[in-house]
Amino acid sequence: MIEASSKVHYSGFHMNGVTGGAASGKTSICDMMIQQLHDQRVVLVNQDSFYHSLTEEELARVHEYNFDHRDAFDIDHLLSCMEKLRQGQAVDIPKYDFKTYKSTVSRRVNPSDVILLEGILLFHDPRVRGLMNMKIFVDTEDDVRVARRIKRDTSQNDRDIGTVLDQLWTKMSASEVSLFLYFVWYNNMNSYSPVVCVFGSVYSGVDFCKRLCGVSVIRSYFSMENALRACCKGIKIGKILIHREGDKQLCLSQFSRSVRLYEKLPNDIAERHVLLLDPILGTGNSAVQAINLLNYKQSLRISAWLLTYLFYSLAPQGVHVVCKKFPRLKIVTSEIENGLNEEFRVIPGMGEFGDRYFGTDDD
Known part of the structure; x- marks a missing residue:
């Protein structure tokens, strides 16, 4: 569908999920899908928006916090927002700040023809999987993802390279x-x-x-x-x-x-x-x-x-x-x-x- 030259059209409401490893290119894939669906109302929602805000105790040991764990996400809030969009209601999607590790603001998302939901653990919860009309997994080589993640976390998320590498190393069991x-x-x-x-x-x-x-x-x-x-x-x-x-x-x-x-x-x-x-x-x-x-x-x-x-x-x-x-x-x-x-x-x-x-x- 991404490579097709003709326009893609969905009839009725569709919710599509895109998952894959960190820095695998999920957002890029979603952007290409949005370009193909330019004649329809499409909105992109990131699972990252639903990270829990860290407590003061967690902030003091943030270098040990596992952001790739299922419990790091507020799945109930995500499900609530998706259900409202399915029912044609506008919702406020939180915006997570990776410098403060808190949700400080929200953005208004209106009902659309197609909802693209992306995230690293998107398909872990069966309730989320059940919402999807289409499920896509982005397969990218590990060395490419590591290079992308180091660049992203140091330039966009204001993290030092030592902390990034420590987190990557601890993932090796x-x-x-x-x-x-x-x-x-x-x-x-x-x-x-x-x-x-x-x-x-x-x-x-x-x-x-x-x-x-x-x-x-x-x-x-x-x-x-x-x-x-x-x-x-x-x-x-x-x-x-x-x-x-x-x-x-x-x-x-x-x-x-x-x-x-x-x-x-x-x-x-x-x-x-x-x-x-x-x-x-x-x-x-x-x-x-x-x-x-x-x-x-x-x-x-x-x-x-x-x-x-x-x-x-x-x-x-x-x-x-x-x-x-x-x-x-x-x-x-x-x-x-x-x-x-x-x-x-x-x-x-x-x-x-x-x-x-x-x-x-x-x-």
Whole structure:
């Protein structure tokens, strides 16, 4: 729709949501959509407008405040404003000041034909998702977003670069750092001197594998990509989005009909060794879908590694499903857990991976 040369027209009221990582280009995408909809009344509303004003105690420790946490937003106020606009009423949208960390003024927004709502955690709340006629995710490389965010926060939000970098660093969880260190160790093994083992055999180390490629299963915000990029500079990364649905009363083999919705893979993936990045393996159905796609792209040459997130776990049922179908596949993980519960979640496990990674776990 953005690239279309003809005019785009909606009949009736529409509310479209645009989300993606910080500094991914959400506002730019919205601006292009507004240009295409120039013959209709369109208004842009930012989720950032609904940040909570910080208390004096929070202001004293603002460098520790997580603005990327769901609780940083006043979602109830956002929902109230959107419902009024849906009913044809004008609303006052707050304007958040990132220098004072308070909402000081408001802007009047009148009812329109199309409401564009954008924000980093826009689709986290099911009530907000339910309002959308269209949902768009903006996928931008991490290094590009980091550069944009540093420039934006230092020039527009009056923050020093040290504070910005500290906040970015704290987003890397302990398990992500561990994966990073694992890859660094692997990358440097070939520089070590030969080691004479206790039985006299000589171990000379390993060489770093060439022509690598990462493929990220899109969930939990591509959490393994940062560590891979940090170790393998310039590595090509692909994406696969898989939707899972199913009747929880069915048996394991019937549960979760996995449907591939989106793929973006390097053109030369058939010539590369693939690191399939997926933070969790439960039933194994999503993994099978992803590997089947890679097999097809690689001309039926099974050479993918399924890397699960370190300090997270696999269910034995999922391991059996994947290994039975792909016996030559190499699986690297930190631990195999007891199994799956009635909700087909890994037990004992550590809870939802996304909650652990983003720090949104209630526990």
